[in-house]
Each structure stands twice: as C-alpha cells, then as structure tokens.
Amino acid sequence: KPRLILVLGDQLTDSLAGLRAADPARDIVVMAEVMAESTAVPHHPQKIALVLTAMRKFARQLTEQGYAVAYSRLDDPETGPSLPTEILRRAAEYSSDQLVVTTPGDWRLLQELEAVPLTVTMLPDDRFICAAEVFTAWAAERKQLRMEWFYRDMRRRTGLLMDGEQPIGGQWNFDPENRKAAKPDMLRPKPLRFTPDADTEAVLDLVETRFASHFGKLRPFHWPTDRTQALQALDHFISHSLPRFGDEQDAMLTDDPFLSHSLLSPCINLGLLSPLEVCQRAEAEYHAGRAPLNAVEGFIRQIIGWREYMRGIWALNGPEYPTWNALQHKAKLPAVYWGGKTKMACMKASVAQTRDLAYAHHIQRLMITGNFALLAGIDPAFVHEWYLAVYIDAFEWVEAPNTIGMSQFACGGQLGSKPYVSSGAYIDRMSDYCGSCAYKVKDRTGPDACPFNLLYWQFLDRHRDRFAKNPRMAQMYRTWDKMAETHRATVLAEAEDLLAALHSGAAI
Ligand code: FAD
Ligand code: SF4
Structure with a gap:
C-alpha cells in the first residue's frame, strides 16, 4: 500500500525529512490548499498568495523529480475544508492507511494531524540547526535561558565566524555598534523585488476573490516564490545590503521601510533557503573583505541565535504557550x-x-x-x-x-x-x-x-x-x-x- 507523505506550505524543501523517507515509486506526496489553514487567523492576502504560489511551484518541481503528487487546489470543489478531511479523502482514494508528516511548527495543526485516524509517523523537522530535544536538554541545565549563551554554543557547533575555539574579532557580539540612527539616502540599495509570473498572477486572482475581507493590500506583490528567486534575493542582499546591515539594524524611517534588512525571513521560513546556507554566504563576504564584521556577525546572530532559539522556546513551552499572560493584561486590540x-x-x-x-x-x-x-x-x-x-x-x-x-x-x-x-x-x-x-x-x-x-x-x-x-x-x-x-x-x-x-x- 502507498503511504501518504504530507508536505505543508512551509515545508517546501526537497531534502525535507518526509521526502527523504518517501519511496517515489510507491508513495503519494499530499499537498493541499485548504480554507481552514488560510482562515485560522485572517492572514494577510500577500501571505496567503505567497504560500499558495510557492506550494504550486514546489509541487510541480516534485512531479518533475519523479514523485507522485496529489495536489488539492483551493478552488477545486472536491477539496475538503481542512487538512484532516483532505488527508482522509486521499487515503480513501489511494487505499492508504499510513501518513508520514514532518512535524509542523504550529501546535494546533500538530495535534490535529496526530489525531488523524491513520497510522501517523511524525518525523522531526531537521531543517533547524538545533533539534528540539537538544534545546530542551540545554534549557534543562539552566536557570536562565539567555539567548547569548545559546548563540555562543551555536557558533561553536556551526563553526561560523570562529577561529578555533575563539570568536573571530575577539568578541562574540557587536551589538553596541549596531544601534545607529539612519538618514534617508537615495543611494541606499533596495531589496530585489520580483514581477509576478503566470503562476503568481493566477494565485493573486484567486486570493483577490476569496480573501477580500482580510486586512492588507494584495497588490503590488513582489515576493520571491520559488527557490531560484529566493537564491536571487539572497545574492542581491549579500552583495548590496549586507555591508550596511549592522549599522542600520535598529533604525526606522517613515519613507524607507526596508533600510538594509534582508527580507529573507519568508524564504527561510517556507524552506526555500536553508538557515545555514544563508549564514555561510554572509560569512564568506566577511572573509572576502566585502562586508564588515559587525554587519556579518549581527546578521548571523539573528539566524543561528534568535531564530533557532525562538524555535527551541516554542517547542519547549507546548501548546498552551500562546495563551500565557504573566502580566494579566486584559484589553482588546485597538x-x-x-x-x-x-x-x-x-x-x-x-x-x-x-x-x-x-x-x-x-x-x-x-x-x-x-x-x-x-x-x-x-x-x-x-x-x-x-x-x-x-x-x-x-x-x-x-x-x-x-x-x-x-x-x-x-x-x-x-x-x-x-x-x-x-x-x-x-x-x-x-x-x-x-x-x-x-x-x-x-x-x-x-x-x-x-x-x-x-x-x-x-x-x-x-x-x-x-x-x-x-x-x-x-x-x-x-x-x-x-x-x-x-x-x-x-x-x-x-x-x-x-x-x-x-x-x-x-x-x-
Ligand atoms: P533581517 O533583519 O534581515 O534579519 C535576518 C534574518 O534573521 C531574518 O530573515 C530572520 O530569519 C532572522 N531573524 C531576525 N530576528 C529574528 C527573531 N527575533 N526571531 C527569529 N528570527 C529572526 N520573524 C519571523 O520570521 N516570523 C514572525 O512571525 C515574526 N514575528 C515577530 C513578532 C514580533 C512581535 C517581533 C518583535 C519579531 C518577530 N519576528 C518574526 C522577528 C523579526 O522581526 C523578523 O524575523 C524580521 O523582521 C524579518 O525580516 P528580515 O528578513 O528583513 O530580517
Ligand atoms: Fe514620536 Fe509621536 Fe510616536 Fe510619540 S507618538 S514616539 S511623538 S511619533
């Protein structure tokens, strides 16, 4: 019997644990655009458009690589309202009783998938550099979970910006240099923005009709939606904005929303870029003398430090975490x-x-x-x-x-x-x-x-x-x-x- 290999909208990585476990000759990759995931909270129209476009392109890539992909579109009347219903529909269609999932990064969805009445195999999402169990063990040994100590361990583990056991430049952290204000500057490099291709336009039309009530403008839409574009966005950031990243990291300007930020978080979070490859590209710029240490260290810290640390904290705290309210604040959002x-x-x-x-x-x-x-x-x-x-x-x-x-x-x-x-x-x-x-x-x-x-x-x-x-x-x-x-x-x-x-x- 085939197994169903579920690939979620933020799991668009061809080395995903679930895909590595798949047998392309036998198994069915299941990808589904379902209403429940787009409306669990009223997601910004650009975000829905990005996820759906990137899913469609990724599904095509998997098909070209020889996988059998069962792809459910939002506008197909047969598509079920939620992921569990859609998975059960596919299980009946392919006479499958086994589901392989790469652990989702959302507790609600994780619990829903665990409860699907099939034999469910939940694989760790090893796209993170620090496994959830490693973080939990690290946290168990400490009274205070200071990001800075975690980050130093991550520098040692990855070898990024290290000279043996010592940090390059003799300092772990150049934050004090990264708190400068910024001035409007016509010559400040702009991030690479993409003109929507035919796949993107089709999804934009769909989102326009289905999610018109959600807060946020859909157009203009300029985000990278596949790995090729994500790599172009990375190249552009590395060669244009990275050198100024540190100095302008904390500054805010009314008419310059991006300053020298990378805009790479959607690409990394969807799985179009790996966190390590992004950091290694930045590190190479430092070694080539094209970007200063405060910029490169600051950028790498956001990713192997903050990003990995946040994932560990989320996994550690469990499903009730989004309801925590230590200060007992009660007011509604204005x-x-x-x-x-x-x-x-x-x-x-x-x-x-x-x-x-x-x-x-x-x-x-x-x-x-x-x-x-x-x-x-x-x-x-x-x-x-x-x-x-x-x-x-x-x-x-x-x-x-x-x-x-x-x-x-x-x-x-x-x-x-x-x-x-x-x-x-x-x-x-x-x-x-x-x-x-x-x-x-x-x-x-x-x-x-x-x-x-x-x-x-x-x-x-x-x-x-x-x-x-x-x-x-x-x-x-x-x-x-x-x-x-x-x-x-x-x-x-x-x-x-x-x-x-x-x-x-x-x-x-
Ligand atoms: P850059 O400034 O270019 O930073 C480089 C990369 O570092 C980012 O692409 C991102 O991958 C990583 N990074 C930087 N800071 C953080 C951080 N604090 N946590 C995790 N990764 C980080 N980030 C998200 O990816 N998704 C979110 O939903 C999200 N929500 C946030 C909510 C609040 C209240 C705050 C304070 C921060 C949030 N962040 C979130 C972190 C951060 O604001 C964004 O990662 C960053 O603004 C993304 O833009 P960028 O790619 O241009 O980042
Ligand atoms: Fe400045 Fe006005 Fe914001 Fe106060 S409310 S911090 S004065 S911009």
Whole structure:
C-alpha cells in the first residue's frame, strides 16, 4: 500500500525529512490548499498568495523529480475544508492507511494531524540547526535561558565566524555598534523585488476573490516564490545590503521601510533557503573583505541565535504557550492595529507599512506596535493573533515566542528579565517619526504629550511589584520616584484618560 507523505506550505524543501523517507515509486506526496489553514487567523492576502504560489511551484518541481503528487487546489470543489478531511479523502482514494508528516511548527495543526485516524509517523523537522530535544536538554541545565549563551554554543557547533575555539574579532557580539540612527539616502540599495509570473498572477486572482475581507493590500506583490528567486534575493542582499546591515539594524524611517534588512525571513521560513546556507554566504563576504564584521556577525546572530532559539522556546513551552499572560493584561486590540485612525506618526507608519507590504522590520514590530500593545495592557493572545495574521513570515513557532515571550513579557521573564518597553525618547532617537507627529515627544504631560511617555511611566507604576526589585530596572523606578508627586499624579491620570479613550474606540 502507498503511504501518504504530507508536505505543508512551509515545508517546501526537497531534502525535507518526509521526502527523504518517501519511496517515489510507491508513495503519494499530499499537498493541499485548504480554507481552514488560510482562515485560522485572517492572514494577510500577500501571505496567503505567497504560500499558495510557492506550494504550486514546489509541487510541480516534485512531479518533475519523479514523485507522485496529489495536489488539492483551493478552488477545486472536491477539496475538503481542512487538512484532516483532505488527508482522509486521499487515503480513501489511494487505499492508504499510513501518513508520514514532518512535524509542523504550529501546535494546533500538530495535534490535529496526530489525531488523524491513520497510522501517523511524525518525523522531526531537521531543517533547524538545533533539534528540539537538544534545546530542551540545554534549557534543562539552566536557570536562565539567555539567548547569548545559546548563540555562543551555536557558533561553536556551526563553526561560523570562529577561529578555533575563539570568536573571530575577539568578541562574540557587536551589538553596541549596531544601534545607529539612519538618514534617508537615495543611494541606499533596495531589496530585489520580483514581477509576478503566470503562476503568481493566477494565485493573486484567486486570493483577490476569496480573501477580500482580510486586512492588507494584495497588490503590488513582489515576493520571491520559488527557490531560484529566493537564491536571487539572497545574492542581491549579500552583495548590496549586507555591508550596511549592522549599522542600520535598529533604525526606522517613515519613507524607507526596508533600510538594509534582508527580507529573507519568508524564504527561510517556507524552506526555500536553508538557515545555514544563508549564514555561510554572509560569512564568506566577511572573509572576502566585502562586508564588515559587525554587519556579518549581527546578521548571523539573528539566524543561528534568535531564530533557532525562538524555535527551541516554542517547542519547549507546548501548546498552551500562546495563551500565557504573566502580566494579566486584559484589553482588546485597538482599531489602530487594523488601520484605524491615529495621530501617532510611529503607529500610523508601522501599521500602514504592514497593511501595504505585509512587512515591518524587527524594531518596528518590537518597539512600536509591540511596545504600544504592552504599555496599553492588551491581552497577549490578541497581540499574538495579530502578528500571526499580518506578517508575510509569520508561523506560530517563530511568531509566538517573539510576541508572547520577547515582546509582551507574557512568559514572565523566561526570555529576558526586562520587558521591551520605552518612552518616546527611544523612538525619537532611532527614527524620523516624531518630527511629523501631532504629539510632542518632549512633552511628558498635557494635551500634546507623546502617548509613549504617559503610558511608559504608568506601566512601570502599575507593575511596580513585579519590576521594582529588578536590578536592570531599579534606575527607572528611582527616576520615577524622584519626580514631584503632583507630576506623577498628572501622568497617571492622563495615562488613564488616554487608555480609556483608546479602549472606547477613539482615535488617539
Ligand atoms: P533581517 O533583519 O534581515 O534579519 C535576518 C534574518 O534573521 C531574518 O530573515 C530572520 O530569519 C532572522 N531573524 C531576525 N530576528 C529574528 C527573531 N527575533 N526571531 C527569529 N528570527 C529572526 N520573524 C519571523 O520570521 N516570523 C514572525 O512571525 C515574526 N514575528 C515577530 C513578532 C514580533 C512581535 C517581533 C518583535 C519579531 C518577530 N519576528 C518574526 C522577528 C523579526 O522581526 C523578523 O524575523 C524580521 O523582521 C524579518 O525580516 P528580515 O528578513 O528583513 O530580517
Ligand atoms: Fe510616536 Fe510619540 Fe514620536 Fe509621536 S511623538 S511619533 S507618538 S514616539
């Protein structure tokens, strides 16, 4: 009897564990575009279009390589509504009673697939450099799961930027050099963008008719959708933007959404590029003298450090992780996240960019939309759903630890002892948003006071019990306590008014 080999939309790698286990002469590769996966959260139209296009192209490639592929299209009336129903339909069609799955990066789907009434073999997804069990063992030995220690182990394991046992350049981390502000620059290289081919156009038409109600613009669509294009995007980034990557890593500019970022996360997350090959290409640029160490180290750290670490955290924490809520935040996500009116230039720019491009870079996600949600006391489960829906690269295994863990402190400090919150001063230092804002970033109270200023101090005040004894935050509490009592009372009252207005649906 043939076995069904399931390949999911983010498993588009020809060396995938499930495909390695397949016997092309006997087994059937099952790929399915099902409504349930596109609507589990209201995914951005560009993200749905990317996944479906890349799946179709990958299925064709597998067929050319000699696999028998049973591919179900979204617009085929025979296609079932969910993956389990579609798998059972294929099992009946091919008289199969065995399903081989490469472990998905989404707990809901993992549980649904485990429950399919066939003999299910779940293979580890070894596209990650660090296996989930290795991460769990690493975590079990430690009180604090500091990314920096994990990252150093990963440098040793991969040999990237190593000189024997020592890091090249004598330092593991060049972060302090990577916090510069940026200026608009007409000559800054732009990322490579692709004109949609016939496959992409067909999917864009489909998405346009089926998902018109989802937040986000579908066109223009410029993402790479197959391995050839992904490699071209990688080449382009490596030779044009990598040298500036470090310096501009944390900067934000209203009219330059990409700066020197790579835009490679969707390619890596879908499996069109391997994390190691991307890092090795960057490392080679350093050795060839074409990119500085702070840029190359910073870039490699994001991938073998943060990316692998986030995957380990997701696997470690289990299916309930997206509901964690250490700070007991309860508010709903305000309309501004779905494009509602706001006077805040930073939020307006970050959300508009997200709507138009399905992309925002890390500091916009962390220090603008994430920072604001945390300060405004939004329930992290809603924040999680939003990030999972709106970004082109969002899959639960990487989005949840970034949102629940890093951004919303909903894990109570598992990822770091200090929450990522800031007042307007940080945003002003790292961006050009404040210059065009209706609020005044220097105002701490009054009608024009920057909302980040009011909410920052109110957040510290309302979570005093949890954070005041934290040595990394003690200085902020000393500063707050030194302010005049009348000033503190005004800050708290104005912050309350602002939150009441926000949560009543007013445009702040
Ligand atoms: P670059 O700045 O060019 O970085 C290079 C690569 O490093 C990225 O392509 C990515 O593969 C990796 N990387 C960088 N930072 C991280 C990180 N914190 N975690 C994991 N990988 C990282 N990333 C996702 O891939 N999917 C998500 O759903 C996602 N959700 C996020 C939600 C929040 C609240 C925050 C704060 C961050 C999130 N990130 C997510 C991490 C990061 O913002 C994106 O990986 C990055 O912006 C992708 O753009 P880029 O490819 O241009 O990245
Ligand atoms: Fe954002 Fe405040 Fe600056 Fe306005 S003043 S852009 S709200 S940080």
